[in-house]
Amino acid sequence: MAVAFEIAGMKFTALNGGPLFTFNESISIQIFCEGQAEVDYLWERLSEGGEPGHCGWLKDKFGLSWQVIPQSLIDYLGDPDPQKAMRVTNAF
Secondary structure, eight states: OEEEEEETTEEEEEEOOOTTSOOOTTSEEEEEESSHHHHHHHHHHHHTTSEEOSTTEEEOTTSOEEEEEEHHHHHHHTOSOHHHHHHHHHHO
16 A cells, blocks of 8 residues: 655655545645756656646646746745846746
8 A cells, every 4th residue: 555666866655545535736746957958858758648737737647746847946936136036926
């Protein structure tokens, strides 16, 4: 009923919750990408047979939610200039 796995050096444990507990958006995996090429590559692969969403969200073919995020977005949103961070938020 449980499985342990590793992705990019991070260890995870997943539990089979049975038919009463299915995947939903309350659980997602974030992937921080170094550039647009990596974003595009992961987006294409993870959304195959799944469901693309908005603002970096998608569901894979198993119904698991992912957030594919360029690291630069996080850097811009955390800018010490609140006006700049707000412009990035509005553009996103």
